[in-house]
Amino acid sequence: MNVMIVDDQGIVRDGLKMLLSLNEEIRIIGEAVNGAELLHLLEGTVPDVILMDIRMPVMNGIDATKAVKEIYPNVKVIILTTFNEDEYIFNGLKNGADGFILKDSDLKEIIKAIKAAYEGTLLLHPEVTSKLIHALQQVPEYSAASGMEKKDLSNILTPREVEVVEQIMQGKSNKTISAALFLTEGTVKNYVSRILDKLELKSRAELIIYLKEQ
Missing domain, CATH: 1.10.10.10 (Winged helix-like DNA-binding domain superfamily/Winged helix DNA-binding domain)
Incomplete structure (x- = not known):
């Protein structure tokens, strides 16, 4: 599985690359610091799965996900989220995100999410799903x-x-x-x-x- 990592924090990208390199089925083929850089990168190389941060300068992960899905509908996008980003989850799903994974998830959970997205059998992280349900229940x-x-x-x-x-x-x-x-x-x-x-x-x-x- 060919994977790209999109995050404006170098320490996050380096950490993910180090963890994912331990799995022989996954190959990191590119990284970007924001959505705009990702779209430029995709012109030359298209991955199977993208790990996408939400909050980034120039183009955030929600807008980037929408753009990716419009141009490369077969590419799977997993959004990396934290506990304080509930407001982005619903918009991310509406823009075509294939799943969400918490940034502090362990290697096993991240690999499981990547494989599930790649196989087309989405696994939405239970804690993220619970947060989504909670957010929707706030709607009158x-x-x-x-x-x-x-x-x-x-x-x-x-x-x-x-x-x-x-x-x-x-x-x-x-x-x-x-x-x-x-x-x-x-x-x-x-x-x-x-x-x-x-x-x-x-x-x-x-x-x-x-x-x-x-």
């Missing part, structure tokens, strides 16, 4: 339940699938959902895939936005 008259009532998912999904959706809207991971519903993790993964197929969505992130906007 919004809740996961009211969102589902408006769309009436019972006409589209089975009762069990609706239960899984309710768990997803609470920001729970497949592992946590499996424990709550007494299912295997593999079964939950299959349910999620079927739900997304029925609703013609690509990821949990799109599912959250889909229910929010009904």
Whole structure:
């Protein structure tokens, strides 16, 4: 997997390069200090996955993600975020981000996110999902339940699938959902895939936005 790192802080880029170099499946093919520099870099080399910071001078990560997705729709973008950047998450998803990972995540989590994005099976970090749900719940008259009532998912999904959706809207991971519903993790993964197929969505992130906007 060819990866690019975009962050205005050299220490962050160097740290990520050092960590990711420990995995033989990942190759760092470029780095940029902002979105504008990234777009210039992409004219000569296109990666499989981009790790994108949010707050950068000249062009921030949200605008850069939108630009990348418009020009290179097959490139996966994972946004690097911190706990104090809730306001950017929803806009990042609407602009086409394939996932979010916390900057202080360990190597295992970062590699897991990169592989998931590369394979097209987005893994939205549970803590980031929880923060997104919290942010959406601040919108007047919004809740996961009211969102589902408006769309009436019972006409589209089975009762069990609706239960899984309710768990997803609470920001729970497949592992946590499996424990709550007494299912295997593999079964939950299959349910999620079927739900997304029925609703013609690509990821949990799109599912959250889909229910929010009904």
